[in-house]
Amino acid sequence: MEPNTGVTFEDVAGVDEAKQDLQEIVEFLKTPEKFSAVGAKIPKGVLLVGPPGTGKTLLARAIAGEAGVPFFSLSGSEFIEMFGGVGASRVRDLFSKAKQNSPCLIFIDEIDAVGRQRGTGIGGGNDEREQTLNQLLTEMDGFTGNTGVIVIAATNRPEILDSALLRPGRFDRQVTVGLPDERGREEILKVHSNNKKLDKDVSLSVIAMRTPGFSGADLANLMNEAAILAGRRGKDKITMKEVDDSIDRIVAGMEGTKMTDGKSKILVAYHEIGHAVCATLTPGHDPVQKVTLVPRGQARGLTWFIPGEDPSLISKKQLFARIVGGLGGRAAEEVIFGETEITTGAAGELQQITQIARKMVTVFGMSEIGAWALTDPAVQSSDVVLRMLARNSMSDKLAEDIDNSNHIRNNRDAVDKLVDVLLEKETLSGDKLRAILSEFTDISSIKVERIPIRELIEA
Template sequence: MSPAKIKLDEVIRLFENDEVASCIISKDNLMTITTKSGEIKQHSLRSLDLLNQRVGDKIMAGIANETIKYDEERAQDMPFWTQFIPYIIAIALMVVLWMYFMNQATGKNGKISSFGKSKAKLGSEEKKKVYFADVSGCEEEKEELREVVDFLKNPLKFIQLGARIPRGVLLVGPPGTGKTMLAKAVAGEAGVPFYSTSGSEFVEMYVGVGASRVRDIFTTAKKNNASIIFIDEIDAVGRHRGAGLGGGHDEREQTLNQLLVEMDGFGNNEGVIVIAATNRPDILDPALLRRNIKVHAKGKPFENDVQLDVIAKTTAGFTGADLANLLNEAALLAARKQKRLIGMNDLEEAMIKVMVGPQKKSKVISEREKRITAYHEAGHAIATYFQKTQDPVHQISIIPSGSAGGYTMSLPKEDKIFRSKKEMEEDIVTLLGGRVAEKIIMDDISTGASNDIQRVSTTARKMITQYGMSDKLGPIVFGTGHEEVFLGREFNSSKNYSEKIASEIDDEVKQIVDTGYASAETILLNNRDKLEFIAQFLIKNEIMDGEQFKAAMEGETSYEALEAMASERRKRSEEENRLARERSEQRAKEESAKREEMLKKEKEDLINSVLNGEKELKKNDEDDNISFPDGDNL
């Protein structure tokens, strides 16, 4: 007996009323539901997220207790009538072509009305497919994009960890670096349609055309279970809103607003991923950048050592979207490692990825540069340790991340609304710790401190010109602070002071910086042994966490003892995930046994029913042939 076909509303009703005993989802999203009354029903989903939005809590609970799981077996053979589908499609195609030519001949839907149609090109032809193997280099970028491919191929693995399908990916780089090739490779690997267009194609002289084309391309893409929309040079429409002279609302902004609505509005765009490319990420609208990936923190499985309060302190100032992005990145990292639980190391790695950028472990750096980076970051950390107002060091790394060669991250103890003069002075000492360490050890300096020096200069100048922290010049604001917007960036600031005052401001700024440099130099010279120890540990292990740093600074310890700390944490994480995996596998076996027992019983009942039917027929035949003596018959 074939399972009964049901609609989506019936599926949702079964879940809401807790009538589902078990559910198996095949690779092509065919749901086979066994109700608690023993009925078997089937429904073919366009996207798992459609169901997850309506009864997400029920789905997550089912996945957790293994009543809902992914079946590796393909769906059953299609019904006999599917053999007529090609003929139906051919007839429909002929009708569509006939209508198209008739419309062209009669002038309907001509060029004027076609302005609102998207000019996106479908690039999924088999002979033009591109795969990751065709893209040379870009290993970290390909690794990041493999998550998108996995999501399109096997969304259930990510849903188990509470991750949602990405809304979009932004590829940044100069022309000719392979952004378009990478986008095509994602489509090729995932085996989904690939629609390519340019940001400039959305903008025309007619009002509303851009927004109409955005709606059209998403409508077209949503006709597939999954698809990719590639927008090249998205800065043509994604420029910061309100950046025009006078701040007027123009056609480009309407187009951007419609794009944001389609990516993250009220409509259902599950399975549609937007990949955009630009060489000007600095002028993109922040709302567009926030829509890369969004998740819900609810229902995520964590390891026992996860301290959400620590993550909350580290991410002080994050918006809700930023926190959601961080948690999703952690879930993706855990899934990539084939883990069943999200660990503290996953959250910290995701935090670095969100705040600094993805790690580039394959980036080739010389031993000399590695040594410079190690001493530079050790200098930051030690300078931080001896500043009373500074937050404790949480992690030090010399692995290139984003555009940084390494980083020293501190853990905020509390949210701060105001900053004192002392805090800002000690910020400068901490920032200059890297440059001072290079000078002490190498007797030379590098360009690695350029960002630190920029931040030092900005902080010192704001102390004088904006915060009135100069004893000589007094509590006066120099400059209006009014920033005029031109082409999406700050253009200039009005000047309301004389050249004499400008010279005095420069002198005050230099004095603050020189004082901070001298303090950092004194700290590092007095703790050179610690500087050597921490730098050598980083050269060998690349990462030092806050616990290891504290142990190195507070007492005599060895490299082996610090490495043992990290090893113990890894073992605990592996053991927790092993136990979680075993529990999951055991539940799967029990569920499989129950299902087999149910099928066996159904088979036995069917056989007994058939046998009873044959007995009844045989008995009826015998009754029909009964005869009596003397020729009397009933």
């Protein structure tokens, strides 16, 4: 038991919606009589659902800290023992102590370890786990009125929890603690950079823009990696160079041995410039951030893009642009070196664009056969004609459009110039790439201006 966690909502960034949902829990723990006077019953249990590293445990500690109440914390796996009855006994002891210290907050992390659906046969028929869950259900159902004991649990697998655990009267509500958006990532970065020395060129908004899909734990790790890298390089401050290198390392892996000059290096250079040129010349594609010949992980070279504001909502134009950009590397190999010299380097990209194309037809309804979702098992098993139409539409239509978008052949001089610069510098920024490309072709009409949503709202 912690008498006071010392953590408040000020220490939790990037999850404003979850904090608003949990604010009334704090108010009840502070002033329960205000709710009791009008006959209101506060939820007995709150389930925090979200991916790992999004701050579920920190939120629970912040609730207790805001309300100034004792905080009981343990993991679901701590209940489970090989000896029968131990888990159930621990549940009884926990709730007994909690009632003696009410108002208080109980936090059970990874509740799926003990709250898994009963009768599934998973776990080798472990009766001890089911006894523990039964005792937990009994204790939560046995609360009388507003006792001031609130149970908060966290999981990233809510679909496997027992239905009895989620019914009203136990875990009354589910609060989603999702991955932060761009603004949330910027707030989280502010928290994790408070104790670090940053150079004046470090822009937290740019870092937030480059890190879609990062959780709070990922962003904390990013700033720590940047600090380690700065120390290793003998610097007294973290610069944008360390942050960029840390993002590359987290996303793509450790930096490998640089390639020596030769055919392989030239081929990789044309491959990556093919991606960058096709992406830049295709409306709707994310802008190029940089192109590099520095190997990372399994990749011999990489083309990085600055992602859009909301990666969860993607238009048909954007999806098609990703297909064209993804095929740019293979197209460059074929145009420059000939069809017999194409390599296996495009294997991963071909898998990705095939998946995009298939989903455009079978999931998103973005084909000439209309707004059909062909992923439903009943449709897939019964309507063979629709599946054949989808397959034909996907191959012929996309092939025709992609042939009409052969930016490599149409801009051969620009590609050669970009490859020469890339071979010399080994890393080419997006701004430099667009500047060189604009010398050979007009890109002003397809330049995508990135306007953050918050600026649109303020306007």
